[in-house]
Amino acid sequence: MAKTKKKKPADGGSTIALNRKAKFDYQIDERFEAGLSLMGWEVKSLRASKVQLNDSYVFIRNAEAYLVACHIAPLLSASTHVQTDPMRMRKLLLHRRELNRLVGAVERKGFTLVPMALYWKNGRVKLEVGLGKGKKEHDKRATQKDRDWQRDKQRELRR
Secondary structure, eight states: OOOOOOOOOTTTTOEEEEOHHHHHHEEEEEEEEEEEOOOHHHHHHHHTTOEEOTTOEEEEETTEEEEESOEEOOOTTSOSSSOOOTTOOEEEEOOHHHHHHHHHHHHHSOOEEEEEEEEEETTEEEEEEEEEEEOOHHHHHHHHHHHHHHHHHHHHHHO
C-alpha cells in the first residue's frame, strides 16, 4: 500500500492582499521581501483579510523603512483595552545591506518604493516591496493597449 503524506494547511505562501494598481502605475525593476512589525490585533485582522494596500506607500527615514497608509481594519472581537489605529506606520524588517541599497536607489537614482503584495510565509506576514519608477501617461496607454491586444488575441484563438 502506498503511504500518503498529510498535507500542511495552506498557511505558507497564501496571499492576503495585492496592490494591482502598482503594476499599472510603476515600472518595477526589482522586488524585495520584507517582514512587518505588527501588533496582535493586526495579525488577527490579516487572517480575516481585512486589509487594503491600494493607496499605501513605503518611505525611508533614519535608515529604516516604514509602510504608510496601509489600512488594516480592526475586528469587532478585538480586545477593548488595546488602542487600535488602522492607519498607523508599520516598520518594515529588512537586512541592513538591503536597506542601504534601497536608500541609495531612492535618494540618488529617483526610484520609488511601492508595496506590491502582502502574504503569509511560514506563519509570518511578509510584504513584497517593488523598487521602480513611475510611468508616464503614454506608457500607461501602451500597457493598456498591450493588455487589450493579448485579451483579443486569446478570444480569437478560442474561436
